[in-house]
Amino acid sequence: xxxxxxxxxxxxxxxxxxxxxxxxxxxxxxxxxxxxxxxxxxxxxxxxxxxxxxxxxxxxxxxxxxxxxxxxxxxxxxxxxxxxxxxxxxxxxxxxxxxxxxxxxxxxxxxxxxxxxxxxxxxxxxxxxxxxxxxxxxxxxxxxxxxxxxxxxxxxxxxxxxxxxxxxxxxxxxxxxxxxxxxxxxxxxxxxxxxxxxxxxxxxxxxxxxxxxxxxxxxxxxxxxxxxxxxxxxxxxxxxxxxxxxxxxxxxxxxxxxxxxxxxxxxxxxxxxxxxxxxxxxxxxxxxxxxxxxxxxxxxxxxxxxxxxxxxxxxxxxxxxxxxxxxxxxxxxxxxxxxxxxxxxxxxxxxxxxxxxxxxxxxxxxxxxxxxxxxxxxxxxxxxxxxxxxxxxxxxxxxxxxxxxxxxxxxxxxxxxxxxxxxxxxxxxxxxxxxxxxxxxxxxxxxxxxxxxxxxxxxxxxxxxxxxxxxxxxxx
Amino acid sequence: xxxxxxxxxxxxxxxxxxxxxxxxxxxxxxxxxxxxxxxxxxxxxxxxxxxxxxxxxxxxxxxxxxxxxxxxxxxxxxxxxxxxxxxxxxxxxxxxxxxxxxxxxxxxxxxxxxxxxxxxxxxxxxxxxxxxxxxxxxxxxxxxxxxxxxxxxxxxxxxxxxxxxxxxxxxxxxxxxxxxxxxxxxxxxxxxxxxxxxxxxxxxxxxxxxxxxxxxxxxxxxxxxxxxxxxxxxxxxxxxxxxxxxxxxx
Numbered sequence: 041x042x043x044x045x046x047x048x049x050x051x052x053x054x055x056x057x058x059x060x061x062x063x064x065x066x067x068x069x070x071x072x073x074x075x076x077x078x079x080x081x082x083x084x085x086x087x088x089x090x091x092x093x094x095x096x097x098x099x100x101x102x103x104x105x106x107x108x109x110x111x112x113x114x115x116x117x118x119x120x121x122x123x124x125x126x127x128x129x130x131x132x133x134x135x136x137x138x139x140x141x142x143x144x145x146x147x148x149x150x151x152x153x154x155x156x157x158x159x160x161x162x163x164x165x166x167x168x169x170x171x172x173x174x175x176x177x178x179x180x181x182x183x184x185x186x187x188x189x190x191x192x193x194x195x196x197x198x199x200x201x202x203x204x205x206x207x208x209x210x211x212x213x214x215x216x217x218x219x220x221x222x223x224x225x226x227x228x229x230x231x232x233x234x235x236x237x238x239x240x241x242x243x244x245x246x247x248x249x250x251x252x253x254x255x256x257x258x259x260x261x262x263x264x265x266x267x268x269x270x271x272x273x274x275x276x277x278x279x280x281x282x283x284x285x286x287x288x289x290x291x292x293x294x295x296x297x298x299x300x301x302x303x304x305x306x307x308x309x310x311x312x313x314x315x316x317x318x319x320x321x322x323x324x325x326x327x328x329x330x331x332x333x334x335x336x337x338x339x340x341x342x343x344x345x346x347x348x349x350x351x352x353x354x355x356x357x358x359x360x361x362x363x364x365x366x367x368x369x370x371x372x373x374x375x376x377x378x379x380x381x382x383x384x385x386x387x388x389x390x391x392x393x394x395x396x397x398x399x400x401x402x403x404x405x406x407x408x409x410x411x412x413x414x415x416x417x418x419x420x421x422x423x424x425x426x427x428x429x430x431x432x433x434x435x436x437x438x439x440x441x442x443x444x445x446x447x448x449x450x451x452x453x454x455x456x457x458x459x460x461x462x463x464x465x466x467x468x469x470x471x472x473x474x475x476x477x478x479x480x481x482x483x484x485x486x487x488x489x490x491x492x493x494x495x496x497x498x499x500x501x502x503x504x505x506x507x508x509x510x511x512x513x514x515x516x
Numbered sequence: 517x518x519x520x521x522x523x524x525x526x527x528x529x530x531x532x533x534x535x536x537x538x539x540x541x542x543x544x545x546x547x548x549x550x551x552x553x554x555x556x557x558x559x560x561x562x563x564x565x566x567x568x569x570x571x572x573x574x575x576x577x578x579x580x581x582x583x584x585x586x587x588x589x590x591x592x593x594x595x596x597x598x599x600x601x602x603x604x605x606x607x608x609x610x611x612x613x614x615x616x617x618x619x620x621x622x623x624x625x626x627x628x629x630x631x632x633x634x635x636x637x638x639x640x641x642x643x644x645x646x647x648x649x650x651x652x653x654x655x656x657x658x659x660x661x662x663x664x665x666x667x668x669x670x671x672x673x674x675x676x677x678x679x680x681x682x683x684x685x686x687x688x689x690x691x692x693x694x695x696x697x698x699x700x701x702x703x704x705x706x707x708x709x710x711x712x713x714x715x716x717x718x719x720x721x722x723x724x725x726x727x728x729x730x731x732x733x734x735x736x737x738x739x740x741x742x743x744x745x746x747x748x749x750x751x752x753x754x755x756x757x758x759x760x761x762x763x764x765x766x
Contacts, residue, residue, distance in 0.1 A: 481612025
């Protein structure tokens, strides 16, 4: 019932919601280029421990050695020398909503964060620009021993050793140029630790967005779900539109210990000039499970392939993803999985929608190691093209090193059928709504995996994208 | 005199440059039940599609009026909101959209009023029971994986829910077994009253049993060549369309 009521709300959404910005008055802003001095300055400002300062400088060195990837959509529009790497709003960490400055609060209110909290969500860690300004964990969750804090606090607090032990071990700075950049300038993000055997019943969520023009966002998410524990973590992002090239190079590292299960859901809705070069990876031990739910909206260009390393016997991964590319967008998304142990399984289901010349590329890699016998992998990707200008590509790679594997791949590309539109219109539904209904229906297998308020948001985004005839094109 | 609902005059329509309707006239008033019969390829389904404004069909000449308003060039959704409905011969499948959600959206679109959700659900349940449809179908994706009979029942469910002024039933009986025909006919009888009208396109008399038919039109070669009363149904069941086809050829 609540589902139906929520869905009816879709019509009433204010389209300007995702498109506003506040005046910028940062307390500290680095010079536009990136030098060891800037990295040192960032480190000093943040009060990093020594090892982290050294880590940042080492990462910068690696960054300078690596070249930008050339196998995906072009990123020439990106000029690191014009990107202010680090912008921090003029406010320290807050625990109470009433203490957050009013313009920032206003932004969050328009994004519905306090409301979401009222809906008994477990905790809210909202990132505003590069710093977490609002953070709260519901008492009962904390009482279970669950640690949910911002990365800066985690680095200095009781769990400092645990952070040091895991930080960028799964995604090392040598992975690629933007991972190195991340290692050098990362700022903000969440740290979550769920102790062995603890089942967190309500989803934990963090909602962040970029605000300052030219600001990059390099948040780091580190989640450790200990033996036999369960967590659902939700990250939602939206950003207002700007005409300066923006870069997002976040990093997500997920550690799923023996018999644990982690569900990690994201809806990303970046402004149409964003270069979203995000790296997400999970390591799953024996009998553990990682479940990804991923919605990629907005951005000028995206490279996003959450990777799961199934390290322990019987580990499982499920990936459910949707990508929507409109005019001027090139979204290169997919998933990767490495079956490194016997009897591991992976199940990938993706959907992509392209419209007004938008380009979606599905790119995946399934690797089954020689010793990993008795593995199962199924990949299904389906694309919907809303017009003849749009484009959809599928690049599935498979590397199977033994004979005892059950591997399947299925790809479908389609268009909206005129007959279906006519059928819906014959029931009084306008052409625009009929098309939106068909597209939402196409996305339904993904939205049904999301908590209802996120499913509603995703439907809103689809509707918004369907209506969007005037998406700004990046000037850079 | 009964209120005029549909007035079709001198209608010529084509699909892919081939003329299918060549000067068709038809008047339907409130309270009436019309039956269109004719051999395959005569243009029966085209007529339904053209009345609803399927953009695949091009109108070359003639007019369609509904309650006096010229709807010849109007878009399909606007016609539906005026109260025209068609039960499709092969209804489309729409994955990801449940039958109930779809009905709710279309009911809201057709009435132009916000829906009373509880009353709607209650009525839906009742109507589904009357059509011998399992309740679970409300939560299934629209027509996806429905058998031929279930699809037709779902069309009748839509008709009963939307309560159109004019319902066109395009070969609603095709592909149905005896029990399903009986249930569907019962649904049609339930719908029919003095203020609405039925236009039944069929080449099978079974679905008409128990319905009070006012006019039977013989459609061949894109025109109505003969109009008579219900007695024509028996004649066609017995002798087919032979005599009209010959006369049309002359």
